[in-house]
Amino acid sequence: MANTSEWGPQRHNFTEELLTVLYVLERMAQGTTLNQLIEIMDETTEINYFDYRNALEHLLERKLIFSYPSQTGERYILSISGRQSLAHFVPMIKGSVRDRIDAYIKDNRTAFRQDNEILTYRSCIADNSYIVFMRAFDDDQCVLELALPAGSAQEARALEENMKKKAGFISKAVIEVLAAEQPGAPEI
Incomplete structure (x- = not known):
């Protein structure tokens, strides 16, 4: 579902990519594995894998999210500053993207919980x-x-x-x- 024009694929706004990753982690309301994040982003956004991996690393470096090891794999959660940033800037994420993310997480919550x-x-x-x-x-x-x-x-x-x-x-x-x-x- 890449966004394209006559000049080829268009890169999304990096700020929107950062906020979208924060939004997914906030909506999951639990430690989220990389595989879960990949699944949600692939199914609900047009952001490519390398861009949201870059966003994830950026958020970790800025301590807007944290990772922690668990028995079932490394997990990602929002930090307090990540939650505050998201609350302030969430309108920058397209409503249609937020709606798709919310619906996908709701429809797959049982499977995500079982993964944990x-x-x-x-x-x-x-x-x-x-x-x-x-x-x-x-x-x-x-x-x-x-x-x-x-x-x-x-x-x-x-x-x-x-x-x-x-x-x-x-x-x-x-x-x-x-x-x-x-x-x-x-x-x-």
Whole structure:
């Protein structure tokens, strides 16, 4: 969705790019991963990847945003000065862009929240032998880790994808089974 003219692609106003990144982080209302930011920016703005990466670095250098490590990857949040700057200059972001960002975040909030709570990955342990891991987090603390074998790369990918989609059900079922009292079984 590049903005073009007879002279080729047109660069957006750098200030608008900075404010748009601040706006996305503010609307997410949680630590946001680079992948989440990329997804939102690609789906809702015409700003290209290199420009918003440059904006992200600029905001970090100026301490308008901060990054912090978490179990599921580095996250970005607004600083107090970033929030104040955004509040003052938010009208400089086109209303249509703000509306698209708001709608996209609202429609995908559950998936973004799950990205912050569930980490899945696979590891090849031998030829055509994999282990697929799922880790569930609460307040950045691992509360459940599950590892299952897979007999092929295709099976491992499918298992990993199913773990992502069904992580809530998996976590709930494991906790219910472990918490259920069995007659004659020792307490955990």
